[in-house]
Amino acid sequence: MLKENQDTTSSAAAEADAGNIGADFALNPAASAKAHGLFEHLNSQFFNELRDDRAISGEACERIEQWLSQHHLDELNALNQLAKAHFLYEGITFSVYGDAAGTARTIPYDLIPRVMAKKQWNTVAAGCAQRVRALNLFLHDIYHQQEILQAGIVPELQVLMHEAFQPHMHQHDLKGQIYSQISGIDIIRGRQGEFYVLEDNLRTPSGVSYMLESRKISQKLMPDLCRQSNILAIEQYPQLLKEILAENSDADHPFIVVLTPGRYNSAYYEHAFLAREMDVPLVTSRDLFVDSGKVYVKTIRGRQQVDVIYRRVDDAYLDPLCFNSDSALGVPGLMSAYLQRNVVIANALGTGVADDKSIYPYVDKMIQFYLGEQAVLKNVPTYQCREKRDLDYVMANIDQLVVKEAQGSGGYGMLIGPQASKRQIDEFKAKVLAAPHLYIAQPTLDLSVCPTLTGFGVAERHIDLRPFVLSSPYRTEIVPGGLTRVAMQAGSLVVNSSQGGGIKDTWIIDSLHS
Template sequence: MLKEDYKLDRILESVATNSIQKSTQYTSTKAAFEQNIHKYKELNSQFFNELLDDKSMSGNAGRNIEMWLSQHSLNDLHALNDAAKSHFLYEGITFSVYGEQEGVERTIPFDVIPRIIAKKQWNTISLGCSQRVRALNLFLHDIYHQQEILKSGIVPELQVLTHEAYQPHMFGHSLKGKIYSQISGIDIIRDSTGDFYVLEDNLRTPSGVSYMLEGRKISQKLMPDLCKQNNISAIEQYPKLLREILAENAYVDNPMIVVLTPGRYNSAYYEHAFLAREMDVPLVTSKDLFVENDKAYVKTIRGRQQVHVIYRRLDDAFIDPLCFRSDSTLGVPGLMSAYLQNNVVIANAPGTGVADDKSIYPYVDKMIKFYLGEEPILKNVPTYQCREQQDLDYVLENLEKLVVKEAQGSGGYGMLIGPHACEKELLAFRDKLIATPHLYIAQPTLELSVSPTLTDKGIAERHIDLRPFVLSSPYRTEIVQGGLTRVAMEEGSLVVNSSQGGGIKDTWVVDSLHS
């Protein structure tokens, strides 16, 4: 038995004992729970319900889930969710919310009821994400070289070249295979008709893959029979693929790879340590690295060793105090010089942020046509550029109907959801838009799809999104068949970010013909 399995078995045993002792805490009779399932199936929801409304599924996987749920009381399911929480705590799978005075680390809520995606649907998602990332990498190469898309007027030149994430140091610097974003996270939602849309692109330091992998481990341990019954596509090969992709981007054979973390106080530190461990590469901070004669080295017990690939998990501004922020203690002096001499690969490349800005997002469809000569497989959400007077006028007139986001924002911060906002919030955002319109974009309030989710009151529908992870090298693009499904745990909420109270679900890609 593996050490991790033993730990989880002990946790499950403990939680099972506690659940028996708390048997009156939740509705726990089979009859009552079957009634709860029946009520859920009778929902006449205004939203696209992925378990009940998805016509592309054969229904076998959905029926398997429903049968499994009917065989377990609410008390049983809450005990399983408690087991997942205990596992996350035991393994240190936590995150910190910046700005909280108490600085308490939290475990992300895990919902035991999985999200199911048919393999046919997944193929569309996978092809669409791959197409999108290829175009974005070509866009990054172009804006740091010939700038043809800017000269053609397809993307506004001033909007790119004055962007705070645009790095002049990268101009004229060619990368192997024109790959700037080796690891990309594409956020996808479904609307009320079940159609897929890309909500945003994450090309800088996309996070969350550790939750995807740990969520699957939990599912296989808590629901082994159900997992086997549905023949779920595997995702556990992701760390191996990530290491291979990073190696393929290197300029040497058998490269030395490290994961560079800001340190254990970073909100995603667990993921940094997790990926380094799973890839079997060193996890380092700036104190472990140094540059000499334009080459990067890591200090080891056997002396220094040259580093060829740095998977960095810190922002551009902190990479090199000699090139960017001089007060940074998180970066490595001289690292950019070694990088520009092609003696080390930094993944993702400095300057990728200009391509995942929300104000650049509306042009991705045109990038796909310009660079690939193809029609976009996945749709963009209609977007209003508040920097454009016509769009700004519309947004100000319809603020209570729209979602307004900071172009550089992330984590669900700095946004306004018009239909849920009070008059004071609307007035405050109106002032922000008038003062600095170029910092914001706006989109219609989408009716995000919902999935059955366990709540204190029983099984209810909650809004979800999906983040597939795209790995890119000069030779191939890889996407494991599954992604991070985030769920808005609060009733009626559209914000799925963990920092805003969101949780996660395991994502099951199944062959609907054989599930």
């Protein structure tokens, strides 16, 4: 779990190392061999983000390769170890739920950045913004007129019977019809470099702190290279987030808090990080109370009315009077205050119905229905196991497909057919046949790769990208970049940190000025 303070495994040496990553790492003349020709052997069948993208200035990529070639492999690995020491010192650790050892881990960081041209980023950003606009309109519609359901474009029962559908939200109006103020859209690239949306995250999307910390590390480990590369800035994200949250409120000077489940939550560091960077209180349910339909926070000066809650607590635990009565994470009466429009909760309750993997195949149609536009970013072809025809196809071709739980996350509840044993396939078949409506399947895509430092040198590893979309009634903001996640294991397609995945810095470069 992400710790409030530095992990007990960090030492004085780690603290000293973390404090000393201020300049470009000095060359070690005693090292055995430089990383010359570092990328010469990287000629696989996959699209290589650093070498195959003609939209990126050759000069920008050559500059990165040149910097890397000036360092020995053991020096580059030492830089990654300094990044790990920094993460430990800052308390950026996490635990995997269900891990009996309960050991706090640092997320693996790779110093070789993922680079994208500004021109291509503009396409990604436009596609993400378009998608989030349509999803917000979809959420407003299903809790109001339900026109898209009546038109038969999205199956009615699939929405109304969905476990994330919140009847309490029926006819509840939100300012600007914004349900998802903070959205994370997972993007992948195929064999030809084409972009696809893999998944939408509208409930409590996480990872933005890793995006920001990765940039800090890059600037500390490679300051000259960063300055020369004309990387578009992302450090404005916390201030943008605060502004967006305020714009979703009706108050003139809204009082904002970040609601966390507590320090033992796997994303606690991010909660604390964003509260600190926005300069707003980080609170738990014990700090909040409801009186006369309004939410207050306890302070040393007495109570203070809360106008906006950026919540990192799931729907089911937000209010024990309305949802899970055993929840100690929620605030009694919060839902009543929310329905009286006395407080804004971001993201809104009930957003989960729109980011379910079984709803995902309809997003292109939502964009056409609500916006009258064609989708800028494509969906991955998806088979819905609830449909007999699709189920028959999945059962016949499961060894060639990726099968996922519609409600799954973190890389769990998933089968990658080409990498699975016969026993695993047979067991997964039985699960799908027992409850087909809970599963979807997709082709095994040739995810793009990026050069990644390993203990044995530089190798290609598969990656994805999660841009973060901020929405208010007045604007949509996306900082240029996002969280690049990397599958650290050779051949793996799973980038989630809980499955051993790591992170890279994402450099959006204006190729005209690089």
